[in-house]
Amino acid sequence: MNHEGKRDWTITNGNGTTREMLFKFLVIGDYGVGKTAIVRRYTEGKFSSNYKITIGADFAIKSLQWDGNTKINLQLWDIAGHERFGYMTRVYYKYAVAAAIVFDVSRLATFQSIPKWLNDLREKVTLHDGCPIPIVLLANKCDIHGTSVPHDLITKFCKENGIAAWFLTSAKENVNIEDSMTYLVQKVVNLKAQEAHNDSIILRDSGRHGNTLSKEKSSCCG
Template identity: 35%
Template sequence: MAYYGEEEHSQDYLFKIVLIGDSAVGKSNLLARFARDEFYPNSKSTIGVEFQAQKIFIDGKEIKVQIWDTAGQERFRAVTSAYYRGAVGALVVYDISRRQTYDSIGRWLSELHTHSDMNVITILVGNKSDLHDTREVGIDEGKSLAEAEGMFFMETSALNSSNVSSAFETIVKEIYNILAKRVRLSQEKKSDTVFIGNGKPVVTEGDTSDGGKKSRSSKCCS
């Protein structure tokens, strides 16, 4: 297997995605709901669980996703660079009923960008949307922050499953689409092959409409 979408058996891909955010925002329950359709109402901070593997199919391709949990390290602000290494996606999670977890997003983004590729695809997740009566962070605030930071945004509830699958699938599909575009552009750069009447290929130079400059490849997964 290889990260960054390199093909195995011409079909399989492996993407590493990390879950980050303050302790007790529901990261482990989001993962449990998505991977096993389970929820633990009395769950304690994660200790020792490293990652869960899942399969998602897009355009007939099998995407194997490794979703990494912080394993309780965030309680001690000891999340290491090894946790982020190789990640192409991240769910940045806060608890809509605890404003301090929302205020910590900037620190988590800074850490993510310090230890991983700056172009990692991110989605801001406001978890525990079922807690209507104790909400401290509005939907518009989440949307505004996500827009300012160039992230996707979604509110979820691990308790009632609301948007959980959509959050994970959104980020996986975006990574895959960017990868597919990158591969397509790479193939187009090599050469354009034109078949004429007798079936013999004629190789023509690539498009030089940009003055001969190479097109920039996709930001993600470079």
């Protein structure tokens, strides 16, 4: 098993078979929007206002008992928001299956940078079948009064750019951090289930007709 989340696997215990899955999630956005704080809040349950600048990328791990038969290990990759690290994103994005794009809801300029991050992401990473990876938008620092980005503008952007959901978040006050990540995990689990279903259809058809049919792309590609 490599460390970048390329596969999932099953293990058998005395009570039956348990599926253990490894997902790589990206957390991207401009410098200072709270990416590291979000990752640490979600994985460690802690908040600090004194995180050091991320150099290149860092990651943290969160283990979830998703259901009685499924354990999910999440790698959350915190990608540096400073412009000088941008050329490395293709390396850091490799094998990712979902992403959270973060902006500071009190700073309009960080919202205006989202198209750059979104385009970079969609140019450099897709699912194995060529479909876009699931994305959520996190309007972070909602604990700060006098936010400058209107909610209807965020909703409009998501609708126009095929982003399924956005969340007001606060790493400081622990607002919607777990809910937003759970939403992403559910999206990926659903895609994995669809993938397994498609594979089983191919195997059945192959056995029936003596050849392998080409796999159709899932509905995520439209």
